[in-house]
Amino acid sequence: MALSCGIIGLPTSGKTTFFNLLTGSQAETSAWGSGKTTANDGHAYVPDERLDYLTEMFHPKKTTYAQLEIIDVPGLVKGAYQGKGGNDFLAAVRDADALAQIVRAFNNDEVLHPDGSIDILRDIETINMELIFADLQLIETRLERISGGSKKKMENPLEEGLLMRCRDFLEGEKPLKLLELNEEEREALKHITFLTNKPMLIVINVDENQYADGDYPGKADVEAYCAEQGYEVLVCSAKIEEEISHLDEEEKAMFMEELGISESGVSRMAKAVYTQLGLISFLTAGEDEVRAWTIRKGLPAKQAAGKIHSDIERGFIRAETVAFADLKQHGSMAAAREKGCFRLEGKEYAVQDGDIINFRFNV
Ligand SMILES: Nc1nc2c(ncn2[C@@H]2O[C@H](COP(=O)(O)OP(=O)(O)O)[C@@H](O)[C@H]2O)c(=O)[nH]1
Numbered sequence: 001m002a003l004s005c006g007i008i009g010l011p012t013s014g015k016t017t018f019f020n021l022l023t024g025s026q027a028e029t030s031a032w033g034s035g036k037t038t039a040n041d042g043h044a045y046v047p048d049e050r051l052d053y054l055t056e057m058f059h060p061k062k063t064t065y066a067q068l069e070i071i072d073v074p075g076l077v078k079g080a081y082q083g084k085g086g087n088d089f090l091a092a093v094r095d096a097d098a099l100a101q102i103v104r105a106f107n108n109d110e111v112l113h114p115d116g117s118i119d120i121l122r123d124i125e126t127i128n129m130e131l132i133f134a135d136l137q138l139i140e141t142r143l144e145r146i147s148g149g150s151k152k153k154m155e156n157p158l159e160e161g162l163l164m165r166c167r168d169f170l171e172g173e174k175p176l177k178l179l180e181l182n183e184e185e186r187e188a189l190k191h192i193t194f195l196t197n198k199p200m201l202i203v204i205n206v207d208e209n210q211y212a213d214g215d216y217p218g219k220a221d222v223e224a225y226c227a228e229q230g231y232e233v234l235v236c237s238a239k240i241e242e243e244i245s246h247l248d249e250e251e252k253a254m255f256m257e258e259l260g261i262s263e264s265g266v267s268r269m270a271k272a273v274y275t276q277l278g279l280i281s282f283l284t285a286g287e288d289e290v291r292a293w294t295i296r297k298g299l300p301a302k303q304a305a306g307k308i309h310s311d312i313e314r315g316f317i318r319a320e321t322v323a324f325a326d327l328k329q330h331g332s333m334a335a336a337r338e339k340g341c342f343r344l345e346g347k348e349y350a351v352q353d354g355d356i357i358n359f360r361f362n363v
Pocket residue numbers: 009010011012013014015016017018028029030031032033034075106107108111205206207237238239240
């Protein structure tokens with residue numbers, strides 16, 4: 001099951017445009033806010049040049065990239081946490097593993113901004129306050145249940161005090177992911193999924209001129225704010241991405257070179273979400289399939305094997321491993337083997353990003 005990323009932001013910031021680009025969908029976009037009340041849901045492939053390289057080398061029947069589930073929430077408006085805007089938009093991303101917040105920087109007189117002007121920092125703060133309010137509401141509900149409840153004895157004794165600490169922290173307009181908790185405290189709150197505890201990418205949706213200038217209004221302030229709040233900032237242009245998506249490979253390369261783009265924004269976005277989630281890929285390569293397998297950073301080899309099949313985990317003997325970088329340097333599996341780049345790793349080995357693994361097992 002793929003981990004998920006919820007796309008949030010004000011109406012007409014470009015959320016659905018990015019959703020379509022990431023997932024290859026054709027959900028409706030609108031210059032006035034679509035008035036839609038249901039979320040779009042789709043899958044995005046995480047681009048991986050290593051898989052492209054291995055595909056050239058092995059000519060497999062199929063190539064399987066890592067995937068993320070993407071949820072596009074219809075416009076979040078001020079007061080959404082109270083149910084404003086007609087439905088509970090935030091509920092759709094409550095269970096998402098990460099968030100990507102799209103913020104409008106682009107100028108376009110034909111697309112109405114809900115607040116009538118472009119102000120990037122204001123918009124980020126508006127959305128972040130919605131997330132904070134939603135978490136505060138969750139805390140209040142929980143506290144009421146604990147104090148009024150007959151179940152009090154069953155609650156973790158740490159929880160009530162911790163919730164109050166969380167409330168104070170949120171009232172200081174800071175996301176909960178910045179609150180320092182020890183292992184035990186984290187455990188006591190684990191059953192509550194706070195929105196401000198999720199990794200979040202801030203995606204500034206710029207226009208062609210802003211992209212070319214490498215600048216947008218209020219950039220220094222936006223960067224300072226996001227650094228303080230612990231959010232990674234990505235600058236992308238939905239408009240440029242859309243144009244790229246209609247070109248064939250050759251035209252695409254030319255167009256990107258002209259604009260000085262080394263990698264598409266959608267590709268950078270998918271990768272950034274993946275990294276923020278603490279995910280890495282190990283690879284398998286053969287004539288049937290070249291494939292990326294998603295695991296958490298630091299997962300031991302035996303459990304990584306279980307991603308492929310429970311039999312391989314159960315009967316695990318060794319992980320025959322070569323780093324992608326080593327393979328690439330030597331140009332072929334045979335050459336890499338000859339140079340001693342193949343390692344036989346045991347079950348505790350922490351699998352590294354880009355390891356090409358052949359599991360030896362016995363059932
Ligand atoms: N000029 C310009 N228009 C954009 C850009 N991104 C989105 N739009 C337009 O803005 C409108 C709203 O986009 P949409 O993706 O529906 O926004 P959403 O409400 O956040 O889902 C559509 O008409 C898009 O074509 C951009 O980068 N530049």
